[in-house]
Amino acid sequence: MEDIILNIQRALRSEAKNATFAVGGHIPINTGGETGLEVDADEKTSSRTARTAEPVQIRFGESGKGVTLTLPTEKKHSNTPSPSFEQTDGRSGVSHELQQLLKACAPATFGRNGDEVHDEAYRKAGKLDTTAFTTSFCPYQLGIMDVVQQVLMPYNWIRKGNLGIRAELYKLNAYSGPSGLFKPHVDTPRDETQIGSLVIGLPVEHQGGQLAVRHTLEGFRQEVVFDWSQTSEDPPVVHWAAFYSDCEHEVLQVTSGHRITLTYNLFSTTASGHLAGKSNALDPTKLPLYKSLKAALASQRFFPRGHLLGVNLAHHYGHTSETDNFLPHSLKGADMVLYEIFRALKLPLYLLPLHDSHGDEQVEELLGRKFWPFELMDEFEEGEEIVAKSDFLETVCDDLRDKVVWLNYAMADTKAVQAVFLTHGNEPCMNVMYTKAVMIVKVPPFGRHGRKTFPEDEAIFESEGSSLEESDEESDGNDDSSAMNIDATLLEDDGNLEHEDSLLEGSEGKPDDDGDTSVTDIDATPKASEHTLRGRRP
Numbered sequence: 001m002e003d004i005i006l007n008i009q010r011a012l013r014s015e016a017k018n019a020t021f022a023v024g025g026h027i028p029i030n031t032g033g034e035t036g037l038e039v040d041a042d043e044k045t046s047s048r049t050a051r052t053a054e055p056v057q058i059r060f061g062e063s064g065k066g067v068t069l070t071l072p073t074e075k076k077h078s079n080t081p082s083p084s085f086e087q088t089d090g091r092s093g094v095s096h097e098l099q100q101l102l103k104a105c106a107p108a109t110f111g112r113n114g115d116e117v118h119d120e121a122y123r124k125a126g127k128l129d130t131t132a133f134t135t136s137f138c139p140y141q142l143g144i145m146d147v148v149q150q151v152l153m154p155y156n157w158i159r160k161g162n163l164g165i166r167a168e169l170y171k172l173n174a175y176s177g178p179s180g181l182f183k184p185h186v187d188t189p190r191d192e193t194q195i196g197s198l199v200i201g202l203p204v205e206h207q208g209g210q211l212a213v214r215h216t217l218e219g220f221r222q223e224v225v226f227d228w229s230q231t232s233e234d235p236p237v238v239h240w241a242a243f244y245s246d247c248e249h250e251v252l253q254v255t256s257g258h259r260i261t262l263t264y265n266l267f268s269t270t271a272s273g274h275l276a277g278k279s280n281a282l283d284p285t286k287l288p289l290y291k292s293l294k295a296a297l298a299s300q301r302f303f304p305r306g307h308l309l310g311v312n313l314a315h316h317y318g319h320t321s322e323t324d325n326f327l328p329h330s331l332k333g334a335d336m337v338l339y340e341i342f343r344a345l346k347l348p349l350y351l352l353p354l355h356d357s358h359g360d361e362q363v364e365e366l367l368g369r370k371f372w373p374f375e376l377m378d379e380f381e382e383g384e385e386i387v388a389k390s391d392f393l394e395t396v397c398d399d400l401r402d403k404v405v406w407l408n409y410a411m412a413d414t415k416a417v418q419a420v421f422l423t424h425g426n427e428p429c430m431n432v433m434y435t436k437a438v439m440i441v442k443v444p445p446f447g448r449h450g451r452k453t454f455p456e457d458e459a460i461f462e463s464e465g466s467s468l469e470e471s472d473e474e475s476d477g478n479d480d481s482s483a484m485n486i487d488a489t490l491l492e493d494d495g496n497l498e499h500e501d502s503l504l505e506g507s508e509g510k511p512d513d514d515g516d517t518s519v520t521d522i523d524a525t526p527k528a529s530e531h532t533l534r535g536r537r538p
Ligand SMILES: O=C(O)CCC(=O)C(=O)O
Pocket: 173, 182, 187, 199, 211, 249, 250, 251, 261, 263, 426
């Protein structure tokens, strides 16, 4: 049986390696020759099937004194000396309207410990709120959102099939040379359905200001760098990048010119039926991991009396206030793939939060029964992490942890996300907190007629939306709640527990450990805690 598990672990790791967490591209701007700006031949050929963008207009300014800035600005005559980008007075190469835009921007702030902070060592940029400008730019029109949807949420037939990503304009930002930057941070989600951010780089000359997006998965630290530096000689393009909310990112120093961006928040949303195209529907049964699992389930050697499998998810998920947590719909990337695979196998599963708790002496990992509404602690010390308010973790499922065979290893370190989120969000708002999460899957026993799976609709017990709310109401004294199902139905004695340790130890499953990431499986972590059930709702 160990070979079967190893096989599954391997397939899972190869999913993880290929997991996309950021995507980007560029769209040539159609300047119609009139401005003297031309798209060169290569660009024309390579973009034959792509759309071109019209020059981007930004309108801003007080009522009655509105200004329209068109980007790219007209090219200066060739004998004009090259502009000094840092200068924004009339002598520089920067157009009058662009100067006015830069002047109209207020210093950009960010969230630190719940406060809105202006600290140029951390973020040096200007901003306009959406109340202060409008733009002709539309990421849907240019097909950017099609790509974002396809790459960051390809499985748009989850559940009833209608799932999409909605982009909402958030800010205009100006990062100016020689010192504009935004140090590493995680974007503060506006609400529980936010899955990511989209940044549009407008065609304004600048050097530097690369956007670096990072994600660590299964010990593989990945980084994608988007460099949108451009000179007046380059064909004008609109650059874009989109990434998941829990990915750390930073804007490196802009050394000259002005890096002007539009940022959008990306929300997971129910799209109307006709938009949820079937063309990019995923068939999970074609994925290698599906095949490994399917073969395992068909084998009598694979947990004949049934068992629980655990997967540490690749992304962090938000604990939210009051309303539904919107899982599984807000599952991201690789996690969504897994979800689809287990669903296709008709296996019951749960999505549960896993949280670091800092006790007196050691860090403990707490496995929660479900994602809970999260309530802020009243006081924060700088740099302190949210630990105390663990109502939402409820009683830790100690038994559950011990009975699960883990197919992969926990994310190397979530401190980064938790701390970065707390101290350096891009907004001070604090009503969502990310934690690690796990998926627990029940492998049914192998009976006389093979493996008993579940009708698809009965297979999923994850704490989803309204059913969570309902079970919440009932849960005092009623063991039928979805939370209780974990104890009542998943923890049946399966007689196979003695195999677990050897399976995990015997696995060559550890990703290459470069020494600085601690890749742990659950068995290696301290046993979780004596937290007792406090109020069911914060
Ligand atoms: O300008 C960028 O590329 C990213 C900006 C950013 O991270 C933010 O506004 O939160």
